[in-house]
Amino acid sequence: MRKPIIVGNWKMNKNNAETESFFKEVDAAAASENATYGIGCPFTDLKTAADNAKNLIVAAENCHFEDSGAFTGEVSVPMLEELGIKYCIIGHSERRQMFGDTDETVNKKAKRLIAAGMTPILCIGETEAQYDAGETEKVIRDQLTGSIADLDAKDVANMVIAYEPIWAIGTGKSATKEDAQNCCAIVRDQVKVMYGQEAADSVRVQYGGSVKPGNIVEYMACPDIDGALIGGASLKADSFLEIIEKTK
Numbered sequence: 001m002r003k004p005i006i007v008g009n010w011k012m013n014k015n016n017a018e019t020e021s022f023f024k025e026v027d028a029a030a031a032s033e034n035a036t037y038g039i040g041c042p043f044t045d046l047k048t049a050a051d052n053a054k055n056l057i058v059a060a061e062n063c064h065f066e067d068s069g070a071f072t073g074e075v076s077v078p079m080l081e082e083l084g085i086k087y088c089i090i091g092h093s094e095r096r097q098m099f100g101d102t103d104e105t106v107n108k109k110a111k112r113l114i115a116a117g118m119t120p121i122l123c124i125g126e127t128e129a130q131y132d133a134g135e136t137e138k139v140i141r142d143q144l145t146g147s148i149a150d151l152d153a154k155d156v157a158n159m160v161i162a163y164e165p166i167w168a169i170g171t172g173k174s175a176t177k178e179d180a181q182n183c184c185a186i187v188r189d190q191v192k193v194m195y196g197q198e199a200a201d202s203v204r205v206q207y208g209g210s211v212k213p214g215n216i217v218e219y220m221a222c223p224d225i226d227g228a229l230i231g232g233a234s235l236k237a238d239s240f241l242e243i244i245e246k247t248k
């Protein structure tokens with residue numbers, strides 16, 4: 001019923017030549033009836049990625065919620081639409097921690113993307129201190145309460161929500177499959193609280209944080225994990241191909 005979605009997040013890595021060669025190497029393998037595969041890449045690589053993608057979906061890593069104006073350095077949703085981009089990562093913890101994204105701005109971005117018929121990949125997750133203090137569930141529910149406020153249930157049903165514990169990002173210290181499953185189930189339950197059972201049953205929930213070829217299968221076997229958001233292990237064609245082969 002829920003089709004898994006596995007997306008690489010390149011962050012601030014790769015130029016156009018590297019993007020073209022990655023897509024040429026990986027795209028054919030991403031053809032699958034059973035799962036969707038994709039790459040989130042820097043704005044400057046999006047056109048090259050889209051031009052070389054038959055099977056992979058291409059995601060931006062951020063957007064602004066306004067369509068145009070005095071927002072130096074920002075990129076709007078209509079600008080992404082012009083390139084044929086259909087997915088956009090929003091609220092990544094790096095953007096929340098370093099660039100001032102908040103639940104409120106993430107919510108505005110989600111609304112603008114949905115209005116354009118695009119799919120937000122909305123990221124949430126707790127810090128190590130919050131994890132240690134036993135606050136994970138509260139943080140997840142609070143972040144979702146703000147980030148997916150005032151949407152339509154049918155739009156929430158089509159979204160992707162990525163649970164990424166900050167302490168597991170780029171650290172090699174991945175969450176146990178029990179912790180990851182438990183937190184993704186909390187995400188789904190919070191969607192149910194806010195938008196009902198149907199939206200909760202349809203929304204795809206990803207786990208992110210040190211996912212690699214060696215642990216993807218155990219995460220994907222968890223009932224509430226419908227995919228992954230993958231940083232480091234998505235940068236090399238070989239390792240992303242291995243992830244595809246193990247999950248398609």
Ligand SMILES: O=C(CO)COP(=O)(O)O
Nearest residue numbers: 009169170209210231232
């Ligand atoms: O931030 C991430 C994906 O958005 C996870 O990064 P890593 O897979 O490198 O831990």
